Amino acid sequence: MATTVFMEALSPTMEEGRLVEWKVPEGTKVAEGDVLAEVETDKAVMELVARADGTLLKHLVAAGATVPVSDPVGVIGEPGEDISGIGGDGGGRGGGGGGEQGGGGGDSAAMTAPGESAAAAAAPPEPVIPAASAPVPPSDGGRVKSSPLARRIAKERGVDLAQVRGSGPGGRIVKRDLEGVTAGVAAPGRPAAGFTDVPVSQMRKAIARRLAESIGPVPTFYLTVDVGMERTWEAREALKAMGPEGKVSFNDIILKATATALRQHPMCNAWWQGTTIRQWHDVHLGMAVAIDEGLITPVIRHADQKTLRELSAEARALAERARARKLTPEEYTGATFSVSNLGAFDIDHFTAVINPPEAGILAVGTIAPRPVAGPDGGLAVERRMRITMSCDHRVIDGATGSAFLKTLRTMLENPLALVW
C-alpha cells in the first residue's frame, strides 16, 4: 500500500517549504529514515526523510517548488502500484483545491506579496493529479515509528499514526503524542490543524493585486472607534476591591475582549497567505511590549479560552520575560492577531503597523475623561478611550473590520457582553 510523503513542519514556525533538491530519483528504493530531499524552511535548509520503506514512485512537486506544510510532495510504494488517488488535496496551490474556486486555473501564478519574508514563492502549478479526487489512503502499510502502547491507543481511537508527530527517541510516536488526538481531528491528508485555509477567490485576488500596486506590500486602512469606558472602569474597581488577587489591568480586559470578539469575527483572526487566507480557529494574541532595544510581541496562546485571571497572569509573566530578553521563539511567533497599547504613555490615538502575515492589529489609546453629549442634550464627562484598527485590505474589508470593532466596543461598554 502506497504512502504519501508530506511536506513536514521541520521547525515549529514553518508554514511552507521550498523543495530545493530531490536527493532520490523516482524509482529508487528507500528505507525509513533515508533523506529524500533538501527543503528550505523559514529558518534553514533541512532534510526531509522517508517515513516508510519502499520505492519512491513519484516526485509530486519539482525541485524549486514551494509547498505549504502538510501538502503531499511524493509517493512511496511498490513499483507498479496504482497511485492515482494520491496527492490531490493540496488546498494551497494556485488557488486549486476542489470546489468552485478551482476555476480554470485563473491567476495560476499565485499572488506574491513582495517584501513578505515568509511569503510563498509562486507555487508553480504542478496539477499532477486531478484535485478533489480520492483522499489520501490511511497509511497502515508504511512503517511509522511508534511504541506498541501508542499503536494500541491509536488503533482504539481510529487515529492514523501517519498524521501524528512523534516526540519520542528518533521521532517515535509515544503515548503523550496522542494526548487529545482523536480520529476526527485529522482531516484526510493533513495533520491536526487549528485552522481552515480558505482559497482566495478571483475577486479577492483582484483586490489584493490592485491594492498592493497602489499602497505597498500590505494595503492597509484604518478604523477608529471611540469607546465609553465607565462601566469597564467600575467593573475593574469592583475586582480590585476583592483584594490583591483581583488586580487586573485595563489592557488585560481589552485583550480578553479582543480575543472573545475575534472568535465571533473569524475573518479578522486570519493570515494572508498569498493564495489562501488562513482563518485560525484559535486566538493567539500578540501583545506588544516595549523593551530597551525596541519592541517585541509575545503571544498569549488560546487567549479566548483563558479566564481574565489567567490572561492577566500570563500577560504579566510574558511582559517580564520579554523585558528580560528571555522569550523563546515559540513565545513570540504564531500570533493570529495583535494588540498594541500606548495608553500608559497618554497617547490619545495612533495607528499601529500590522505584523504580517496577520491581517489586523489594534492600537489602543489612553483612557481619559472627555466631554460627551449627555442624554438630555447637555454636556457630560465620561471616561473614554479610542481604539484604532489597522486592517489588511486583502483580508479584511471595511464592513468586516467595522463589525468586529462594533462587537469589541459593545463588550467594553457593557462588560457582561463578554460572556453573553
Place this chain on the structure above:
Amino acid sequence: MATSFDVIVIGGGPAGYVCAIRAAQLGLTTAVVEKEKLGGVCVNIGCIPTKALLHSALVANTIAHDAKDLGIRVDGVTTDYGVAMKRSRRVSEQNSKGVEFLMKKHKIEVIRGHGILEAGKKVRVDKTVYAATKGAVLATGSRVKGIPQAGLTLDGKTIISSDEALFLEKAPTSMAVVGAGAVGCEFADIFNAFGTTVTLIEALPKILPLEDEEAADALTKSFKKRKMTVIAGAKVRKTTLKKGGGATLEVEAGGSTQTIDVEVVLVAAGRAVNTEDMGFEAAGVRLDERGFVEVARETLETTAKGIYCIGDVAGPPMLAHKGSREGIVVAERLAGQTPHPIRYDNVPSVTYCHPEVASVGLTEAACKERKLEYRVGRFPFSANGRARASGTPDGFVKLIADPKYGEILGAHIVGADASEMIHELAVARENELTVEEIDLTIHAHPTLSEAIMEAALDAMGRVVHI
C-alpha cells in the same frame, strides 16, 4: 595545574564522576573536586561494600541452611564478620582505584580538597580559585544521620550508622536496626547471617515502606523465618546507654511499649544532604523547603545561573543510578546538546538483601491513590522450574497493567536475582512495551525470567503454569 576548565564538578561520587567522564567524552575540559576518596559514598561506604558483605551473607546462609540438602557435607561452619569486612574493603578499594583510572584515562583533573562556590561559576579549594567557563556541577551527595529526638544520636560506638557497621571487626551479639528501608533491611540480613540476634524496627506500618506492600510482606515473612524480630509501626521513644556497653530502647508499637536490650543500635532512617559550608549563599544557590538544592527539573540548573546540581543533593530518589543519569544529562547540556529528559517515573529501585526486592513504576497502593484502573498479574517462584532447581523458591513477580492497553504501570519482583530481572521491565516501560510484548518475547527455559512472562500472561487472564 590549570585554573580554568569548561566544567568543574564538586564531588567525585557516582553522579559527579560520571558527569565528568561524559563531559570529557564530549570534548569539554573537566575537573572533579573531591575531598575524600573517588567513587564517593557508593564505592567506599555504600553500594559496593554492602553488596560484597551481602554476598558473604548469602553464601553463609546457603551453606548453613541448604548444604546438606544439596548433597554437600559441612561440619562446623563458622562465620567471621571481620574477614568478610576486610574483603569488602578490598572490593571498595579496587573500585575506587578504578574510578581514579577512569579520571586519568579521560584526562579529568582531580582537585583534592573541599570545594566552595564563589559567585560567577567559580570554585575555591583551599587557596586556589578555579573558574568554570561553561558550568559548575554540585554533586556533593549525602551522609548518615541519627534520630536525636529518640535519643539516637550517633556516637560511633553503641549508636552507629552504616559508616561504622562497614568497619566492625566482628559481628555484635545483638543489634537493633532502626529504619527498615533498603539500608536497614540489607544490614539486618548481613548481621543475621553472621550470627547476630537482629531486631528490625520500622516506624511506618510496613518495612520497605517505598515498595509494594506484597513485597514488604514477603520479606518480613522471610526475615522472621530466619529468626529476626521484625517490629513495624513502631517508634523508638527513649534510648538509654548502658554502663559497660550496649543500649536499652523503649519501643512503642500498637499502643504498647517494650524494652529491647542490644549491644549495638544501627540507625538507618535516612540520610542528610551535604549542603553546608559550600558558599551557596554567595553564589545564589537556594535550597527548597525539604533541604535539597532547588533545581529546574528539566535542566537541573540551580537558582544560580551556570550552576547545576545532580545526585542525592538534588533530590529523591537518592539512588546512585539516578545521580549518574543526571550527571550525563547535565554534561550533555553543557556540551550544547539537548538530551532526552530523565524519566523519573522509571528509575528502578532495588533492595539487595535476600530475597532481593526490585521494582520500577507504581505500587498497587499508588495506583489506588491515583484512582487508576489496573489489573494485577502474579507468578510465584515456587511454580518456576529454575527457582525450584536452584533452591530459591521464595518470592514472586507482580505486574500491574492498565486493563485497556496493557501499559505496564508497575513491576515488582521479590526473589533471587530480582535486581537483574527488573531490567526487562525497566526497558519495557522505557519503550512503552505492553504486557502483550512481554508475552510475545520468547523467554529462555528454564530461567527465573519466565516468571515475568507468566505474570504478564496472568495480567491478561491467561497464565499457563499455575
